[in-house]
Amino acid sequence: MSVVRGATSLGFPAGMALGGVISELYGPVTAFESMAVLSVIACLISYREIPETHADSRSESVGLRDIYLGLPAIAAGGANFGLLFTYSGIVFATLVSYLDTTTAASVAVGPQGTSGVLIGVSVLTGSVFAVIGGRLSDVLARRLPFVVGCLGVTSIGVIVLSVANSFPLLVTAVVLLGVGQGGAGGPLLSLLGDLTPNSDMGRATGTYNTFGDLGASTGLLISLPVANAIGFDSLYRFAAVVPIIAAAVVIFGVANIEETAPVSDARA
Template identity: 30%
Template sequence: MVKSTDAQSTYPTEFWILFLTVFAAMLGLGIIGPLMPIFASRLGAAGIALGLVFSGFSLSRTITMPIVGYHSDKHGRKQFLVMGLILYSLISIGYLFTHNIIELIWLRLLHGMASAMVIPIAMAYAGELARRGKEGEMMGTFSIATMTGLGVGPLLGGVLTDWFGESAAFLALTVLSGFAAFLAFRFLPEQHGTRKKRSSGSFRENLKQVVQSRKIMGVLWFRFVMTLARGTIISFFPLYAAAVGQSLSNIGILLSINMLLMSLFQKPFGRLSDKTGWRLPFILAGMVLAAISLFLIPYAHSFVQLLILNLVMGIGGALAFPAAVALVVEFGRQIGMGSAMGYFNMALSTGMIFAPIFSGVIYDAVNIQAIFYINGTIILAGTVVFYGLIRSAKRTPA
């Protein structure tokens, strides 16, 4: 590892290996993003059943993540990451042989278990590489891999599906996940420097520390609430956009723009958060922007209008995420980075369980426009709750 400059010591060689590995995996996952709601609908899913397709993925992910995170603190991260990526590749082949909604839900459950071994573990790996005072910048930089992969993926997925059919998108996920597994296995070293520190404390003790910290509970609440926006966009925005006349390629572009803008601003907003120490204002601003843009979606009917709202939502995410994950890194140094990232991503998955089912109920009971009105209002109210938790944490020892 080269350590001749400050920049190089901040971003060691294994960071860039991890970056490329995660980018390849998320690119493959993003490719099937715009396809999945339409694929599920073609198999007979509607409303609640469509919500279950997405919630099944998140349910198994939620249950698995804290356990995997804790054991990665005990036994190392690389084996979990490689295993998860191999499972990604194998499971994606199963989508080609799915003929009904029940089979699809079972595959999504398995896919969620594999997912628990990828992003949370990769984030824990990156978190341990982050220098003190540089958490926002480094984790923001790392998030570029995730956001760019998930951002470019829908665009490629829409084009691949339009030109070559559904099979091409699922095969792309298989190939890219396999490539990511090879990169991790061949080039990513195991972390050993903080093994003793990472293995301290039982699973129950770690959970108790999380529950007793109002600051980290506030960050987990932020992650859950912001996932309402993300879950709604992933699950029902493609259907709304199609209903107002957008092609699958256009839908892919819209989803890509959202993620790519988040990717573009992650590093500068993370660096600014580090320099100013303004974690709370950045997170609050991001939540408000997400709520407003989601609420306004039913008023948008043209591609340009939908594009503007996705741009606003992307900026909101870029403001909030680096500041929030920096707080998680700081907490991870106390209980173990794998455990901390496991809980952080568990909050995301809990939101992904709730959002599609809740939105599906609204869709069945009212209409698709009501999904965006109600979820936007909930996120705005959730912003107030988040502020209260963080403010009380400043007055009360965590």
């Protein structure tokens, strides 16, 4: 599961990183054209390689009644909301503008290229720790400590970003953010699987992903207006609290889930 989460977390921010570098060097039109070509290639590969596994049991319709609102999905989804709100919605959405206001990013390329480099470092770190965190949580059967610990690392990363006054500190901040986001994603989804009946897992995963998308979208909508109103440092200090709230949500949810989990020892 963590391999899948690692690849998923790699795609969106990696596009932002690559797009930033291409836009800085060749202009935004070339960046959009490059991303369009990559999208077509991805569609062709998906059509060719991904088999249909549920052709005989397809549902004729899907509606709001199909949304799964069990406590595991709400708890894990709420944590995913906070994680992506902070990581993708706040930090990545504002990084280019933030680099325009600080001398810490005094490297050869401009703000777009620098943000691309920083996001690329964060994404690579996140992908590595997605696999490491998932593997360790499987071996030790202790998902919750990994999730809570990585959410704490995410919070520390945002705090470091808010006080960064040099390029090495900027790199440290995005590495911490990558460790937190990547390390939490796989065990969090695996925890959802441990605590959800198999018959509800598809809908529960949909709820989980919906919460994450809402978190990222909400962050994207509010981050720049709020930063313009209160400043980037204040915005990042506020954002650092969100992963802590997310950790509290998942701890509360797991503590109150009834004994329906297939793997009960993964809770602790």
